[in-house]
Amino acid sequence: MSGAETIAKDANAAFSVLKTLINEERSFALQKIHDSLRAHKDLILESNRIDMKNAADNNLSSSLIKRLDLSNSGKFDSMLQGILDVAKLEDPVGKVTLARQLDEGLNLYRVSAPIGVLLIIFESRPEVIANITALAIKSGNSAILKGGKESYQTFKIMSDIVNKTLQQETKVPEAAVQLIQSREEVGDLLLQDKYIDLVIPRGSNELVRNIKANTKIPVMGHADGICSIYVDDDYDIVKAVRVIVDSKTNYPAGCNAVEQLLLNDKIDDNDIIYMIGALIDAKVTVHVTPEVKSKLTTLDQEYIKDTVEDSFDKEYLSFDISVKFVESVKDAIKHINIHSSKHTESIVTENKERADVFMKGIDSAGVYWNCSTRFADGFRYGFGTEVGISTNKIHARGPVGLEGLMSYQYQLRGDGHIVGEYVGGGGEKEFHHKDL
Amino acid sequence: MSGAETIAKDANAAFSVLKTLINEERSFALQKIHDSLRAHKDLILESNRIDMKNAADNNLSSSLIKRLDLSNSGKFDSMLQGILDVAKLEDPVGKVTLARQLDEGLNLYRVSAPIGVLLIIFESRPEVIANITALAIKSGNSAILKGGKESYQTFKIMSDIVNKTLQQETKVPEAAVQLIQSREEVGDLLLQDKYIDLVIPRGSNELVRNIKANTKIPVMGHADGICSIYVDDDYDIVKAVRVIVDSKTNYPAGCNAVEQLLLNDKIDDNDIIYMIGALIDAKVTVHVTPEVKSKLTTLDQEYIKDTVEDSFDKEYLSFDISVKFVESVKDAIKHINIHSSKHTESIVTENKERADVFMKGIDSAGVYWNCSTRFADGFRYGFGTEVGISTNKIHARGPVGLEGLMSYQYQLRGDGHIVGEYVGGGGEKEFHHKDL
Numbered sequence: 031m032s033g034a035e036t037i038a039k040d041a042n043a044a045f046s047v048l049k050t051l052i053n054e055e056r057s058f059a060l061q062k063i064h065d066s067l068r069a070h071k072d073l074i075l076e077s078n079r080i081d082m083k084n085a086a087d088n089n090l091s092s093s094l095i096k097r098l099d100l101s102n103s104g105k106f107d108s109m110l111q112g113i114l115d116v117a118k119l120e121d122p123v124g125k126v127t128l129a130r131q132l133d134e135g136l137n138l139y140r141v142s143a144p145i146g147v148l149l150i151i152f153e154s155r156p157e158v159i160a161n162i163t164a165l166a167i168k169s170g171n172s173a174i175l176k177g178g179k180e181s182y183q184t185f186k187i188m189s190d191i192v193n194k195t196l197q198q199e200t201k202v203p204e205a206a207v208q209l210i211q212s213r214e215e216v217g218d219l220l221l222q223d224k225y226i227d228l229v230i231p232r233g234s235n236e237l238v239r240n241i242k243a244n245t246k247i248p249v250m251g252h253a254d255g256i257c258s259i260y261v262d263d264d265y266d267i268v269k270a271v272r273v274i275v276d277s278k279t280n281y282p283a284g285c286n287a288v289e290q291l292l293l294n295d296k297i298d299d300n301d302i303i304y305m306i307g308a309l310i311d312a313k314v315t316v317h318v319t320p321e322v323k324s325k326l327t328t329l330d331q332e333y334i335k336d337t338v339e340d341s342f343d344k345e346y347l348s349f350d351i352s353v354k355f356v357e358s359v360k361d362a363i364k365h366i367n368i369h370s371s372k373h374t375e376s377i378v379t380e381n382k383e384r385a386d387v388f389m390k391g392i393d394s395a396g397v398y399w400n401c402s403t404r405f406a407d408g409f410r411y412g413f414g415t416e417v418g419i420s421t422n423k424i425h426a427r428g429p430v431g432l433e434g435l436m437s438y439q440y441q442l443r444g445d446g447h448i449v450g451e452y453v454g455g456g457g458e459k460e461f462h463h464k465d466l
Numbered sequence: 467m468s469g470a471e472t473i474a475k476d477a478n479a480a481f482s483v484l485k486t487l488i489n490e491e492r493s494f495a496l497q498k499i500h501d502s503l504r505a506h507k508d509l510i511l512e513s514n515r516i517d518m519k520n521a522a523d524n525n526l527s528s529s530l531i532k533r534l535d536l537s538n539s540g541k542f543d544s545m546l547q548g549i550l551d552v553a554k555l556e557d558p559v560g561k562v563t564l565a566r567q568l569d570e571g572l573n574l575y576r577v578s579a580p581i582g583v584l585l586i587i588f589e590s591r592p593e594v595i596a597n598i599t600a601l602a603i604k605s606g607n608s609a610i611l612k613g614g615k616e617s618y619q620t621f622k623i624m625s626d627i628v629n630k631t632l633q634q635e636t637k638v639p640e641a642a643v644q645l646i647q648s649r650e651e652v653g654d655l656l657l658q659d660k661y662i663d664l665v666i667p668r669g670s671n672e673l674v675r676n677i678k679a680n681t682k683i684p685v686m687g688h689a690d691g692i693c694s695i696y697v698d699d700d701y702d703i704v705k706a707v708r709v710i711v712d713s714k715t716n717y718p719a720g721c722n723a724v725e726q727l728l729l730n731d732k733i734d735d736n737d738i739i740y741m742i743g744a745l746i747d748a749k750v751t752v753h754v755t756p757e758v759k760s761k762l763t764t765l766d767q768e769y770i771k772d773t774v775e776d777s778f779d780k781e782y783l784s785f786d787i788s789v790k791f792v793e794s795v796k797d798a799i800k801h802i803n804i805h806s807s808k809h810t811e812s813i814v815t816e817n818k819e820r821a822d823v824f825m826k827g828i829d830s831a832g833v834y835w836n837c838s839t840r841f842a843d844g845f846r847y848g849f850g851t852e853v854g855i856s857t858n859k860i861h862a863r864g865p866v867g868l869e870g871l872m873s874y875q876y877q878l879r880g881d882g883h884i885v886g887e888y889v890g891g892g893g894e895k896e897f898h899h900k901d902l
Contacts, residue, residue: 042803042804043800045803045829046799046800046803046827046829049826049827049829050799050823050826050827124826130847130848132841132846132847132848136837136841138847138848143829145859145860146829146859227859227860228859228860242682243682246678246679248684248858248860250860266882268882269881269882272882272884273882273883273884275884276884276885276886277884280884280885280886280891280892281891363482363486364479364482367478367481367482368478385879387486389877390485390486390560391482391485391486392875393481393482393485393579393582394875395875395876396875396876396877396878397875397876397877397878398877398878398879398880399877399878399879399880400879400880400881400882400883401572401878401879401880401881401882401883401884402883402884402885402886404884404885404886404891405568405572405878405880405883405885406876409890410568410885410888410890410897411566411568411574411876412566412568412574412897412899422684423581423582423663423664423873424581424663424664424684424686424860424861424873425860425861427873427874427875427876428875428876429876437859437860437863438863439828439830439831439832439833439863439864440831440832440833440842440847440863440864440865441825441832441833441834441835442832442833442834442835442837442841443821443834443835443836443837444834444835444836444837444841445705445836445837446702446704446705446708446709446836446837447709447836447837447838447841448708448709448711448712448713448716448837448838448840449712449716449838449840449841449846450712450716450838450840452846454845454846455716455717455840456716461846461848463848
């Protein structure tokens, strides 16, 4: 048995036990993890300093080193608080979403249940391991964790503490949370579709694409965030400028930053200049079609470029945006449903009817009216910690919190009932199908 | 552009239109399809007779030929009635499952929405094309259909009628339902992950496995149905025998037939003989471990075989069952979670506590107490038409009706709201996160 197979099989066996625990037992484990991490704060920060020193020795960027730093003001405490916050959430397991009497004494229930074994691959911020551990245990899922190598020492000490605490003080099996270390093992784990139910990659587009290409296990996440804004011809110019500039410049490296601007071709020329001018004032380079370009002769040409073949199929992740005209909201929907990555799209209009057409016609995880695409985020939606943003259309979509880590099961409770006595199975009895 | 790419792209464009239609427009289209199929009954039955004749000429089995026959008593009418039944169902699109005020004038809604483009590969029964067309249009999904070649003439005339009706009498685009004809095209369609959102294969295990191995598109369905029954030591012998015999013999070729029997090792020897004897009386061959075999010396040895290496990892689909002892309900859960295909498992016990442990610990789509595994079926659950049974743990699970063909979207309705003004985005405003 390979190392990866052992890890996956152990995680699966731990899941079988974890699945039977009640909410109090799962939440108690989170409380104990919180207590142990707090008690070992000095030890953890010591390991964290080794990671920081290695990062400095390897000439990593100062922004990355800052992200590694767990001693930053309040970061450790807010990490600990996050664990308690998740512990206090309502139990996501065992929610009944359908209850139906099939016949006298034969009752069907659809009940929420954990998915199983999650393989979570994440970046270097050390506090993420605490978030994900909390979400996994609370939802009754086993987690196999692979963190960025820059935080290795911090991850190592934290996962040792978590495992020891689980084993000594709780009913949650130790193997319910496993940290893996080498990149080779990730490749092998991606082959364990018999034991692993879902892969959640949090990282670069390239990482996600690479994982999707190399596993049969379902992958939850997104490779691209190609978001769009459509400005209708019935618009408020102040709202339009606010939404466009915020969506582009608030954090251009975010997957929810806007990458394409579709302008209704009946918008007043002065307003076009005003909107594009606001982007240029914010140091955004606009990539425009010839029709748009002809309207922009009075603006700083340094920030104006011609669109090229893939201008409407790319994620800039920078101070760049593609701009073109469309004829109508239907035209905008058609363009977006072909070119977007189905993440988040926004319409700017004062016309409710047209907003509704847009929101019904667009095939993306988020469809917005008169607001910034940057709102697509678990914290802003009020989900607390999020494990990622999904552009999948199967299972969880958009920002994914606790609910996205759940599946369901059908429970049927009978008293010796057999199919052979019912219509369709050879007998005469009819089903009641009465909702309870 | 390949033929398959054109088909997939057309289906996707049709989806963009279909998605904007209201329930009345979708249901009206079903009514019109119903009317046209009824008006052309003679033409359809004529094509059906050609399929039947070809089948007879090719020496197909009489049971297959019977399944092809659309002129069978009431079959055509019940097919038509099925379309009207689906039309009358509650609209599955646009159901609000979360409504939350993020801030004054900024409201978040989670709304059910169709998945997109479905590729459905199904067997030869001609009436299935009507069921699936009805479910797809009602749920707002485009469908690409590939039916078994034995019903080709019937499928062809029916899809021609459907397409003509959609085009001439409804707002549903013609390309929302496309029938494809050759097996080569299926292979090419499985590569169209840019345009196709979900593959639903209804057919042999081999077909499903083959499809899963050859596409990046999510596949909803099941390759295996390895179902189990565990008989606890606190059991009612009458219920046990009823449930075991029905689960095995009601329809052994069904994916919900039981394949393994786990007996608590404290069950009385006479009752073991009674249970196994009942199976043997029903002509079932029992594949038993040496410990079980030693109890069966008084039974007809012709029906008793030794278990072999894969006896607890196989789907017999015949009058065969594997039998072994387990020590406890926990032991049974452990065995099942490793060896079952996560379809449906049943416990026979008079002890509610132990039933609850079983139902909580088992990681399968269906978990049953004192009833036959054969109840795992959309009709028996009261879902009306089903598109299949899913052993996936992501998205739909168990029998899949209209609800399983839905995804959801987040709608955010604002009034020029931007992230830059809120905490976490660079500003000071706090989110309300008040459920509406």
